[in-house]
Amino acid sequence: MALLNFLKPKNKLEEGGRSSVPVHQDDGEPEITCPNCRKEIPVSRLWANHMVCSCGYHQRMKARQRIQLLTDKDSFTELLTGLHTKDPLAFEGYQEKLETVRTVSGEEEGVLCGTARIGRQDCCLFVMESEFMMGSMGTVVGEKITSLFEYATAHRLPVVGYTVSGGARMQEGLLSLMQMAKTSAAVKRHSDAGLLYIAVLTDPTTGGVTASFAMEADIILAEPGATVGFAGARVVEQTTRKALPKGFQTAEFVLQHGFIDRITPRKDQRALLSTLLKLHNGG
Amino acid sequence: MSQNPYDKVKLARDSSRPTGVDYIKNLFKNFIELHGDRRYGDDAAVVGGVAYLNGKPVTVIAIEKGHNPKQRALRNSGAPNPEGYRKALRLMKQAEKFGRPVVCLIDTSGAYCGIGAEERGQGQAIAENLMEMSTLCVPVVSILIGEGGSGGALALAVADRVWMLENAIYSVISPEGCASILWKDSAKAETAAANLKLTAQDAKSFGIIERILSENDLGKPDFYDRIRVMLSEELDALSQDPDLLQKRYDRFRRIGADVNNEPIKGM
Numbered sequence: 001m002a003l004l005n006f007l008k009p010k011n012k013l014e015e016g017g018r019s020s021v022p023v024h025q026d027d028g029e030p031e032i033t034c035p036n037c038r039k040e041i042p043v044s045r046l047w048a049n050h051m052v053c054s055c056g057y058h059q060r061m062k063a064r065q066r067i068q069l070l071t072d073k074d075s076f077t078e079l080l081t082g083l084h085t086k087d088p089l090a091f092e093g094y095q096e097k098l099e100t101v102r103t104v105s106g107e108e109e110g111v112l113c114g115t116a117r118i119g120r121q122d123c124c125l126f127v128m129e130s131e132f133m134m135g136s137m138g139t140v141v142g143e144k145i146t147s148l149f150e151y152a153t154a155h156r157l158p159v160v161g162y163t164v165s166g167g168a169r170m171q172e173g174l175l176s177l178m179q180m181a182k183t184s185a186a187v188k189r190h191s192d193a194g195l196l197y198i199a200v201l202t203d204p205t206t207g208g209v210t211a212s213f214a215m216e217a218d219i220i221l222a223e224p225g226a227t228v229g230f231a232g233a234r235v236v237e238q239t240t241r242k243a244l245p246k247g248f249q250t251a252e253f254v255l256q257h258g259f260i261d262r263i264t265p266r267k268d269q270r271a272l273l274s275t276l277l278k279l280h281n282g283g
Numbered sequence: 284m285s286q287n288p289y290d291k292v293k294l295a296r297d298s299s300r301p302t303g304v305d306y307i308k309n310l311f312k313n314f315i316e317l318h319g320d321r322r323y324g325d326d327a328a329v330v331g332g333v334a335y336l337n338g339k340p341v342t343v344i345a346i347e348k349g350h351n352p353k354q355r356a357l358r359n360s361g362a363p364n365p366e367g368y369r370k371a372l373r374l375m376k377q378a379e380k381f382g383r384p385v386v387c388l389i390d391t392s393g394a395y396c397g398i399g400a401e402e403r404g405q406g407q408a409i410a411e412n413l414m415e416m417s418t419l420c421v422p423v424v425s426i427l428i429g430e431g432g433s434g435g436a437l438a439l440a441v442a443d444r445v446w447m448l449e450n451a452i453y454s455v456i457s458p459e460g461c462a463s464i465l466w467k468d469s470a471k472a473e474t475a476a477a478n479l480k481l482t483a484q485d486a487k488s489f490g491i492i493e494r495i496l497s498e499n500d501l502g503k504p505d506f507y508d509r510i511r512v513m514l515s516e517e518l519d520a521l522s523q524d525p526d527l528l529q530k531r532y533d534r535f536r537r538i539g540a541d542v543n544n545e546p547i548k549g550m
Contacts, residue, residue, distance in 0.1 A: 139539030210406030231396035
């Protein structure tokens, strides 16, 4: 199911960030062109390598595949399922869009939340889903993240969070914007309780998510090459009418400017998270 | 009320409206401006300092757009850089230390979308304000006096009370930006403005603001006198509330908490 979803063209569904990756299927196995090295890679090989090309380029990854890669076998228990938006603004075309996105992504909303073990370390985990309106934050995403931090505070658990987001979801207007304040307040309570929060920023992490829980972690990791920023690059270009510096708003750029702790390739994340969780749990 | 939402957008952006500095001059006495974020610089788009409100000390922070081209150039048209948000947070922390309430006056199309702003962590600066304001131990009242542009406005609006001028707007994205993303056509800003529900009346109906302030006599002494009385009474009441922080948490916690909780058909 997930594989089929991945193969479906999704250009219309993307909102911001880079354009979707074209999938070619001539005779044999479907292939994907790497946006970095332009080589065509069979889908199965990309999957086996957790969506990382041999050139090192980290492609986007579905949230469930990521959870499978990260967590100890059968340790993920999903929480906060069945939540869906009331379309509070009755925004033109939003219901139809949601239906399409649900079908294509196979998910109910833009984030998965639960408890898990990573290298035998207990934690709460959230992973955002790029295929769901580019992980935009509306009331459901805000409610799920907030509830997860509250759960983690009540159960004295660390939180590991994978972000991918175009920002606040326009179709829920001010209610989306308020989720930035709501999630931030829950992160603050978790932090004030002396608990650890590690964020892993993946491509792209922008807008209202960067300006809230993505940047509020004790330790902030990022995937190589991920776009990390507040304003969209095109908006910055239009506003300033200046050429953007090389590598603007990449993980490497924000590392250099002091806003994240480390860049960690996908294959090393599980081990690093496990070590960090253990270190903060009495060693 | 007969205006369409995009007329409100135009009114909210009108350069003849009173700006942050006008409110500071007319609502407070003995304002002393305090500069700088102690990290990088001093952002002229954010004006802050200490003053008296009806004889009591307060910290005041305003986003200032300026009225004319010269002022707008100086104030970056009210689009703060990260150092503006960091100055605001520094002054709020100072207010907390000395136990005086905070009043924020908000008027911005949004946080500045510049190269330097990104290099200096615009997202991080806003995020830190949201987090820290949620537990600031003194009363905070924020008033949206013109444009309330997205995260750049919210960064000064994690408050116990949020009020809006009758013709102010508060939105997750500009109607032009929304139209250009959704319909690839910034000319559809009117449609976007109607869809975004960005008026003060909308914000009140969603429970996102507590009060709409009348614009009768806008900019005249009576106008400021009314607001001064309301602010003063509100800050007095909030100062005596032992559950201030819990109520502030709940104020934001309930927004969007009424999402449906049942399986979606076909999932």
